[in-house]
Every structure is written in structure tokens, then in C-alpha cells.
Amino acid sequence: MLTLPRALPLLRENVRQIRERTFPYRSRPPSPPDWPLYDKAQTHEASDLLELIGASVDTLVERIPSLGHRTSDGRGRPPIPTADRLRLLLWQTYRSVANRPAASELRLHALGLGIGAPFSYSSIARAYHDPEILLAAKALLWLSNEPVIGREHRFALDGTGFPTSVVQHYASLRARQGRAREEAERPEVTEPSASSPPSPPSTLGAFPTSSHDWVRNVANVGMDFGLIAGWKSWTDPTLGELSAFHEVFQKTVAIHPEAEFQLGDGLYSARWVVGEVAAAGVQARFLPRRTTSLKSLGVPAWPKSIWGLVKDPQQWLREYHERSKVEAFWWSMKSRHPGKIRKRRVCSRVVEATLRASTWNLRRLCYLHWLKGLDPQKSCATAGAA
DSSP: OOOHHHHHHHHHHHHHHHHTTOSOOOOOOOOOOOHHHHHHHHHTHHHHHHHHHHHHHHHHHHHSGGGGOOOOOSSSSOOOOHHHHHHHHHHHHHHTOOHHHHHHHHHHHHHHHTOSSOOOHHHHHHHTTOHHHHHHHHHHHHHHHGGGTTTOOEEEEEEEEEESSTTOOHHHHHHHHHHHHHHHTOSOOOOOOSSSOOOOGGGTTOOOOOSSOEEEEEEEEETTTOOEEEEEEEOOTTOOGGGGHHHHHHHHHHHOTTOOEEEEOGGGOOHHHHHHHHHTTOEEEEOOOTTOOSOOTTOTHHHHHHTHHHHOHHHHHHHHGGGHHHHHHHHHHHHHSOSOOOOOSHHHHHHHHHHHHHHHHHHHHHHHHHHSOOOHHHHHHHHHHO
16 A cells, blocks of 8 residues: 555656656557648638638627627718728738738628728727727637537647747757756755745746747647637746746636646646645646655645556546647747747737637638538527527
């Protein structure tokens, strides 16, 4: 029988081997995708997305009627509805073009997007300053998750930064930051006691520094369907990745109350994080630090969340390693949007980053239509009628 004095050395040894990548983990066999269906999804991607943007924004207008029209004081040109601007901004994000080429795209696809009258590139630029666009983009994230509500049960958290200059490279700066942190932590670090206060969440998971600004982002992605359930973007360099956990996680469980597992890397292996996850009825799978302990320190869910590393590490790691999908999500997102954030205003940069998340979900739904038989337009229409 495993007692606490015997379990703690075993736990720390397993964590050490996992972090040094020497643990004899038995990986699951790979499951290759259905390439013929994937080919169909890619060849129909643009036309499917064009149609889905129109249907999704129509549903959004049914739920929030104010997005479909704007009041006018009688002077100047008639105001452009927020819904029409949102449609074009989503297509502009998908195409990864600047404002002037986007105005050209509008001439081509106004009918397909459901836009009544064309507008200038200046109107596109001003749309990024409108708080209604940000609210609509966030609402679209919720709407795009509705086809998989009740079917998605595992989620993984991770963060990254979008550059605002072509000279920035996030992966290189992050790797350099990691090497510096490992050198600084080489001396033995003791487990924090109950009396010593933890580090403020705002300073944990700091993004790499650069002479240019970053747009910081944290996403909580479903492991089965690959849709973003929780998202936050910000530009304040003093706020680290962990500062966004509460907001992103609460958005996720609000959309998916049936969530069962929350995955994340070692940054999230804090007792208050595990406590919040457990309070929502979700099991946490965060890789603990090398010097971790089984003491609850006021959080009963903490020893339960890591006990599997002692009792059955293979099963615990099989659940934990699903989080590699969120890293693949970021690689795919950045390969889809390799360019910098174009906007200069802080509020506009947050809108541009959030639109990337909304566009990702819509594009992903187009693929799921072919790969898993999901009908996103039918789901949107049903949701709107309800």
C-alpha cells in the first residue's frame, strides 16, 4: 500500500523523468485522417466559409437585433450596420489582407456575404475602433460552439503572442526565455509553504520581452472538435498568461457545462487554479513542478489531481498528453496568419486578434462538415429559431 512518505519520492521522480523526457511512456497509436474527405474540405473551404459567415451573422442579428441596423441623426451618409461590417472583417481576416484589398474583396463577394451596399476602406478601418465589433466577435465565438455543445468534454489551455512587427519571432524569443529561466532555477527551489503568499497571477507566465509590442492571447480549445471555447487577447505587457485563466476558463464552462477534463502545461499547476477547476466539476490535468508535494494547503482537489502520477502514471499521461493538440492549434493558426498584427491602436489590435479566433472557429466548422458530418448552417438556423 502506498503511504504518503513513499508516494512523494515516487511522484517527484516521475515528474523529473517526464520533464526530462526519459519516462517510458507508451504512446497511443496514431490515427491518420481520412485524406479524401480532407481534400474535399480544402477544395470547398472558401465557398463554404463565405456561405457560413453570412448564415452565422444572420443568426447573430436574430439574437441581437441592434447589430442589424444603426440609428442615424439625419446628417451625412446612412450608417453601415454592424453586421455588414462584421461580415467583411471576418472575410478580411480569412484572406489576411489589408483594408484597401479588403474593399476590393467586398466588390467581389458582397452578395455572397449578404452585404447590402458596399463601403470604403476608411469605413473598414473605423470598424476596428468600434466596441460593438469586439462584442459581436466574442458572441460569434459562443455561437460557433453551439453545434458541439454536449459533445465536447476535454479542453486544453495555452497562450501565445501575435507580433506587431515583421522582425519579431515568438518561438525564438520564447525558447530563449525558457533557457534563461532554466538556468535561473538550477538551484534547489523549495515548495511554497501555506504561510508564504503565492506569486500574483498577473506576473506568472510572462510573455517574452521585445522592442516591439505583442498582442497576448490565451485560448481554451476543445480536443475532439478543435473549436475555441474560451479566448482572451490583451496588450498590457505587465500581465502574464496566467492572469487570463479565470476569464477564459469561466467562458468555457459557461458554454460547455458538461466539460470533464481541463488540460494545461506546468504554468497552470497552481493550487488556486486546480481549486477553481474542481469547483466547476472538472478534473484538472496540469503537469506539476519537480519540487511539488501532495499537501493540499487548503485545496483538497490538489492531491487528487496529481495522485494519478503515483498510482497509474501511464493513464494520467495519456489524458495529459492530449494537450499537444492545443500546441498544434497555435502552429496551424500562425501558419494561417503568418503576418503581423496590422493595427496600431491598442483597441484595434485586440479586435484584430479576436477576429482571428472567430474566423478560426467558422473555418473549422467548414472542415467538420466534411470530416465528421457536422451541419453548421443547420445548427445556426435551429439556434436562431429557438
